[in-house]
Amino acid sequence: MELEAMLEAGPQLTLRQLELFVAATEHGSFTAAAQHAYVTPNAVSLAVGELERVLGVTLLVRHRARGVTTTPAGIQLVEGARALLRQAADLQLTVGDHGTNLSGPVALGCYSTLAATVVPELWERLAERHPEIELSITEGTTEDLVGQLHEGRLDCVIAYEVALPLGLAVRRLYGAPPSVVLPESHRLAGRAAVDLAELDGEPLVLFDLPPSGQNTLQLLRSRGIRPRVAHRTTNFELVHSLVGRGMGFAVQYQHSGVEVSREGRRLAFRPITPEPESEPVMVAWPERLPLTSRAAAVVRLAQDCLPVEETAG
Structure with missing residues (x-):
């Protein structure tokens, strides 16, 4: 629901009602919302009920012993309510600082x-x-x-x-250009830049925290390479440790600035040639x-x- 529509609902609508309503949707019950807001469950129930009366819609479906479910109208209201609460908090802080x-x-x-x-x-x-x-x-x-x-x-x-x-x-x-990560002993580590085609068939240590994993696989396939994934991990440092031990190469979009694994093994970060587009x-x-x-x-x-x-x- 748009902020203007909420404000036109009449003087009965208050920020406190919106705050308790949002708490109920986020915590899934009047009891949990009351604990979060330091009020009684009945106070939350009354605030939501008054909102429903003023707006003329059902916002929450009450389930005995199973909390509440947000209706489509309630889902629509939540976003606008959060925006209004944030603007009110921002206004209070700004005025309190006299705008300076x-x-x-x-x-x-x-x-x-x-x-x-x-x-x-x-x-x-x-x-x-x-x-x-x-x-x-x-x-x-x-x-x-x-x-x-x-x-x-x-x-x-x-x-x-x-x-x-x-x-x-x-x-x-900014744009983040991908680079190849190799162990210092790798045959291509001395190159100024690395053509991915020269790594075809070698094991890949894949950093697989979305979207990085999919980006890497798409980049390799776009160069005609069928990746042979030796290990998948969502741990950035583990990628470096495995590469440092010679268990494969990696591709990353964010240069760590430290060309050494956690175990102290030196790594080689090399630009890719032909240079791919940077990821914004x-x-x-x-x-x-x-x-x-x-x-x-x-x-x-x-x-x-x-x-x-x-x-x-």
């Missing part, structure tokens, strides 16, 4: 392998420019992070463009949920400072 400083929390999601190079730079710059903003970071797969984004748990996410669904506002940060790294948020002034500042800062990684191999 940005302060308060910003929840940023970051695809796991990007975090090590993206987060430190962004966090340091943010501390210099907006020291009152409290940045929290959640790492995970793009699918998990986008889910939390739509649930209102995150303000924005940083991820590869290829895995982002429709319905998000996006801004490009984006910052994204729901189109229907406007950014708070704090989150917008983080997005602008990310656009300013993160393109320095553009040339990473």
Whole structure:
């Protein structure tokens, strides 16, 4: 439901009612929502009931001893309610600071392998420019992070463009070119760049955290190579350890900056020739949920400072 429609519902509709309704949808029962909001289950029930009366729709189906189920109307309301609550919180913080400083929390999601190079730079710059903003970071797969984004748990996410669904506002940060990871003793490790065709038939250590695994396989197949996957893992450091022991080569889109495995074995990161297209790294948020002034500042800062990684191999 659009914010304007909710505001036109009349003076009976309150932010507290929306807050308790959202809590009920997120926690699946009035009891769990009450524990989260430090009120009684009856208070949650009354708030939701009043919302339903004002809006003239059923928002939650009550199940005896089995919690609640959100109706289609309730699902429609949740997104707008979260947006309104976030805007109200943002307004309170802005007015409290007399509009001169940005302060308060910003929840940023970051695809796991990007975090090590993206987060430190962004966090340091943010501390210099907006020291009152409290940045929290959640790492995970793009699918998990986008889910939390739509649930209102995150303000924005940083991820590869290829895995982002429709319905998000996006801004490009930089391009991540893929590179080959080889053990230092590999016959091609001394090359300035590596043609993937020369690795045809060799075992592949596949970093398989979506979308990286699929990206790697598509790249190899586009070069006429049938990958022989020796091991799949979602552990970035394990990929390096296995490659360091000579158990295969790997392809990665984010240069770690340290050419050594956790075991101390040296690795060779080499550009791919012919050079493939870089994978765009984006910052994204729901189109229907406007950014708070704090989150917008983080997005602008990310656009300013993160393109320095553009040339990473």
